[in-house]
Amino acid sequence: MFDAFKRKFDATPEGMEERVPPGQYVTxxxxxxxxxxxxxxxELEQTWDLRVFGEIEAPKTFSYNEFRALPTVTIENIDIHCVTRWSKLATSWTGVRFRDFLTHIPALKPSAKYVLAHSEGGYTANMPLEIMYDDDVLxxxxxxxxxxxPDHGFPLRLFVPKKYFWKSAKWLRGIEFMxxxxxxxxxxxxxxNNADPWQEERHAD
Known part of the structure; x- marks a missing residue:
């Protein structure tokens, strides 16, 4: 009954059905x-920073002002999908494209194959590095x-829209290359571990 109620008030816009993965409803x-x-x-300018470390030639830390001075991009018409089954279509996000961010840090070692995002409170989210090079990863x-x-990740979150949204870690404070x-x-x-909405990879076997 609850799912029927949600679908009644959060109908998929006409012509956008193909953008909704299996088992999702649009909100x-x-x-x-x-x-x-x-x-x-x-006092973000004094208390917040972003640490980059791991399989990298040297660790680097960005202050709030240093990070906000980096070149940004805006990506639009981007769909996001939560493992709890809601999808939100045609959203707009602005930030530093991840692959561009790599040009502002010391070189990655050849051994760098994975990324672990570290957030406030000990939350982490892992991804293969190759996924992070996509145009829409910010x-x-x-x-x-x-x-x-604040509830959506202020002042910084990872954004990986091709994965279920738990991978887009809120309140980002560290990026570890592994x-x-x-x-x-x-x-x-x-x-x-893979979290592909189109394959309904919600839970491990």
């Missing part, structure tokens, strides 16, 4: 789902032209 809202408390930041801080809301894969937070609790 006009932006539901809030995450583990732990929403962090509250004060270190994002604007949604629909405005700063991310030679071997390491399960992230939800993967350790049984979520599927």
């Amino acid at each position: 006009q809202k932006f539901p809030v789902l995450h583990y732990g408390e929403t962090p509250i930041y004060k 270190l994002a801080y604007l949604y629909e032209g405005e700063e991310l809301a 030679s071997a894969d390491r399960l992230g937070f939800w993967e350790r609790y049984g979520y599927h």
Whole structure:
């Protein structure tokens, strides 16, 4: 009954049915789902930074102002899909394209094959490095032209729209490059490591 109620009020726009993966419903809202408390930041310019480390020639840390000075892109008409079965279509995000970000850090070692995103509160999300080179993978801080809301990851979140949205880690504070894969937070609790919405890779076998 609940699913029927949701579909009644969150109908898929006509002509966009092919953009909705199996088992998903379309919402006009932006539901809030995450583990732990929403962090509250004060004096970002003094207290926030982004650390980059692991299989890289030298670790690097960006202050808030240094990161926000990096060149940005805006990607539009992007669909996002949550493992809890909602999809939101045609969204707009602004941030630093991940592959461009790599030009602002020391060179990756040849052994770098995977990425682990580290967030506030110990949350992590893992991805193969090759996925991170896609055009639509961002270190994002604007949604629909405005700063991310605190519940949606302010001041910075990872954005990997081809995966279920738990991979797009909120409140990003660190990026670790790894030679071997390491399960992230939800993967350790049984979520599927690959997280492809079109294959309905919600949970591990």
